[in-house]
Amino acid sequence: MGGSSLVKVFKFDNFRSGVRFVVKVGKLADGANHHPEVKLSWGKVEISLTTHEQLGLTQKDFNLAKEIERIQL
Amino acid sequence: MGGSSLVKVFKFDNFRSGVRFVVKVGKLADGANHHPEVKLSWGKVEISLTTHEQLGLTQKDFNLAKEIERIQL
Numbered sequence: 001m002g003g004s005s006l007v008k009v010f011k012f013d014n015f016r017s018g019v020r021f022v023v024k025v026g027k028l029a030d031g032a033n034h035h036p037e038v039k040l041s042w043g044k045v046e047i048s049l050t051t052h053e054q055l056g057l058t059q060k061d062f063n064l065a066k067e068i069e070r071i072q073l
Numbered sequence: 074m075g076g077s078s079l080v081k082v083f084k085f086d087n088f089r090s091g092v093r094f095v096v097k098v099g100k101l102a103d104g105a106n107h108h109p110e111v112k113l114s115w116g117k118v119e120i121s122l123t124t125h126e127q128l129g130l131t132q133k134d135f136n137l138a139k140e141i142e143r144i145q146l
Contacts, residue, residue: 015099015102015103015108016099016103018099019095019096019099022092022095022113023092023096026088026089026091026092029088030087030088030089035088035114035115036114037112037113037114038111038112038113038114039110039111039112039113040095040110040111040112040113041108041109041110041111042108
């Protein structure tokens with residue numbers, strides 16, 4: 001669907017745990033050669049995935065979303 | 074000034090370098106017990122600082138902004 005994103009918010013008890021999560025997301029993203037937009041604030045990380053070249057969602061987004069959801073919080 | 078933020082965008086050559094920068098920002102933020110909002114995407118990190126309890130900017134924001142600007146990119 002054009003312009004769509006997969007968005008999920010992950011909650012944490014402090015800022016540091018959010019940063020650690022972002023580091024893990026970064027490794028998965030580099031491994032997949034596909035990179036989300038990440039919003040980090042105290043206790044919260046929002047991950048948005050889309051495929052810019054397609055102006056919407058592709059299998060790459062779903063695959064990386066699944067990998068991110070498997071990260072141990 | 075009510076509702077104001079300090080916002081700065083830092084540019085990088087890849088996602089990983091942006092993540093590394095966010096890790097350094099996180100350490101400074103924990104050290105200052107004051108935490109920014111961070112937007113990370115490929116090649117770019119946007120840092121926003123404000124003091125929620127004051128609905129605007131305080132010395133805490135300016136101090137942390139200075140520390141973040143001193144990070145070696």
